[in-house]
Amino acid sequence: MEIWSEVAKVIGAGLAMGLGALGPGIGIGILGMGAMNALGRNPEARGPIMTNMILAIAFAEAVAIYALVVAILLIFVA
Amino acid sequence: MMSGKWRGGRSLKILVAVAVGLALVVISFIGSSVGSRIVGSEPMGFLTVGVPEYHPAPERPFSNLPITNTMITAWVSILILGGLFFVGTRNMKPIPGGLQNLLELVVEAAANFIEDPAGKEHGRWFFPVCTTIFLFVVVNAWVSLMPGFETIRINGEPLLRSANTDLNVPAALAVVSFCFIEYWGFKAKGASYLKTFFNCRPLGQALKSIVSGNIKAGAGGLLNGVVAIFAGLLEILSHLIRMMSFTFRLFGNMTAGMILVMIAAYLIPWVLPSLFYGLEAFFGIVQAMIFAGLTLGFACAAVMEEE
Numbered sequence: 001m002e003i004w005s006e007v008a009k010v011i012g013a014g015l016a017m018g019l020g021a022l023g024p025g026i027g028i029g030i031l032g033m034g035a036m037n038a039l040g041r042n043p044e045a046r047g048p049i050m051t052n053m054i055l056a057i058a059f060a061e062a063v064a065i066y067a068l069v070v071a072i073l074l075i076f077v078a
Numbered sequence: 079m080m081s082g083k084w085r086g087g088r089s090l091k092i093l094v095a096v097a098v099g100l101a102l103v104v105i106s107f108i109g110s111s112v113g114s115r116i117v118g119s120e121p122m123g124f125l126t127v128g129v130p131e132y133h134p135a136p137e138r139p140f141s142n143l144p145i146t147n148t149m150i151t152a153w154v155s156i157l158i159l160g161g162l163f164f165v166g167t168r169n170m171k172p173i174p175g176g177l178q179n180l181l182e183l184v185v186e187a188a189a190n191f192i193e194d195p196a197g198k199e200h201g202r203w204f205f206p207v208c209t210t211i212f213l214f215v216v217v218n219a220w221v222s223l224m225p226g227f228e229t230i231r232i233n234g235e236p237l238l239r240s241a242n243t244d245l246n247v248p249a250a251l252a253v254v255s256f257c258f259i260e261y262w263g264f265k266a267k268g269a270s271y272l273k274t275f276f277n278c279r280p281l282g283q284a285l286k287s288i289v290s291g292n293i294k295a296g297a298g299g300l301l302n303g304v305v306a307i308f309a310g311l312l313e314i315l316s317h318l319i320r321m322m323s324f325t326f327r328l329f330g331n332m333t334a335g336m337i338l339v340m341i342a343a344y345l346i347p348w349v350l351p352s353l354f355y356g357l358e359a360f361f362g363i364v365q366a367m368i369f370a371g372l373t374l375g376f377a378c379a380a381v382m383e384e385e
Contacts, residue, residue: 058368062323065330072333076134 009040013071020067076078099186099349106348113346116219125347130340132333137235137338147236148244151227155217155241188212191371196378200266204377205260211251212370214340218242219332219362228336242332242365252324255373256317271380275314277306293372320376324369 035053039046105198107113109122111129136146166177172180187210193201221227239248261308263271273279281303288296335358344349 040352049256055371056365056366060362062330065334066323066326069326069330069332072132072134 009074013074016074019069020070021064024060024064027057027063028057031056031060079114102349103346105347106267110345110347112344124220127343128345130337132337132340133329134245136239138319139232139235139237141233143198143309146244146249148241149237151221151238152218152247154238155214155221158221159217161214184213185209188370189296196374196381197302199271200378200381203262203279205372208374208377211255211373212241212366215242215251215328215362215366215369218247219366220359222332222336223358223362239333241327242337248325248328248332249321251328252321255324255369255376257319259373259377259380260317262377266381267383274380277310278303324372327360328369331361334363 031053035049038049042049106125108117108119109125110125114121115125115147136148138145139147139150162177163181166181170178189201189205192205192208196204218241222238222242227238227240228236263274280299283298284296284303286296287299335354339351339358342354342375
């Protein structure tokens with residue numbers, strides 16, 4: 001029985017990270033698309049677009065980081 | 079003729095650089111503990127890095143003292159920040175030069191960043207806290223890229239470890255930022271700041287109009303009143319959850335960076351980690367900006383006049 005809890009931990013951590021990375025991946029893709037569109041329309045606004053894109057990407061990425069924290073907790077703490 | 083020769087020289091330089099880089103990657107992969115097992119060669123002693131192991135809790139290098147290695151790092155970065163600003167502002171000149179110029183650049187950039195959304199008056203309130211959070215987080219992140227971190231060992235435990243990878247440090251910063259946001263809200267609006275959380279006025283108006291006989295208008299207002307109270311409770315919840323998301327965003331990013339560098343050093347030592355170090359330096363400043371910028375944004379939302 002001991003081995004099954006270990007198995008459940010590993011599978012749970014993998015699922016948490018994999019499924020948790022799906023949404024942020026899509027989100028970052030949409031963000032990049034928006035930034036590229038804006039850049040195509042208005043190339044001289046490169047600086048502000050870049051800064052805001054990186055900030056927004058960091059927010060989208062934070063969701064994946066929560067999944068990572070869950071995965072780390074599952075493997076090392078649970 | 080001339081330009082062709084110059085261009086040929088440059089592409090040769092690029093070729094040599096690429097070849098050297100590839101050779102370094104291949105050599106360090108073959109010499110590493112993973113690659114040598116795949117290729118079947120002898121691992122090179124100075125390239126073998128142990129299997130990465132990660133402990134979520136900070137270690138205590140001095141076994142009998144309750145001092146963790148992340149605390150020591152936090153002290154180091156406080157000393158660095160304090161020392162820099164002390165030395166830079168000891169004898170200030172009207173025309174700044176050297177260190178004073180650099181510090182003024184940082185402080186001015188922060189002041190502009192904060193006064194842009196917050197305005198002059200509120201910007202003065204937010205500036206000390208937001209800038210301190212930014213500088214502390216970024217110095218913590220950058221200090222942990224120095225050599226010696228997690229490699230100098232005392233009693234078998236690393237003496238230094240990035241303070242942001244200890245859950246307590248981001249949590250402490252998050253609590254500080256939460257308290258200051260609520261304080262600024264009360265300072266700007268007084269007791270009426272509580273209306274953000276307990277908005278009973280629509281319900282009271284609806285009940286009043288029902289009592290005074292206008293049942294049709296009162297029944298419509300009743301629903302709005304209940305929704306307003308519920309929205310206020312949700313606001314309390316979102317303020318509390320904000321603390322958690324602050325904490326885990328910083329902790330997760332910094333921990334992920336630490337694990338990433340560890341795994342890179344395990345797979346292709348010496349070449350791959352140096353690339354990730356650049357990434358980590360970038361993420362350090364981005365995360366610091368996000369922590370300070372979110373505090374600023376929530377503080378602006380707290381002091382903003384409604385309607």
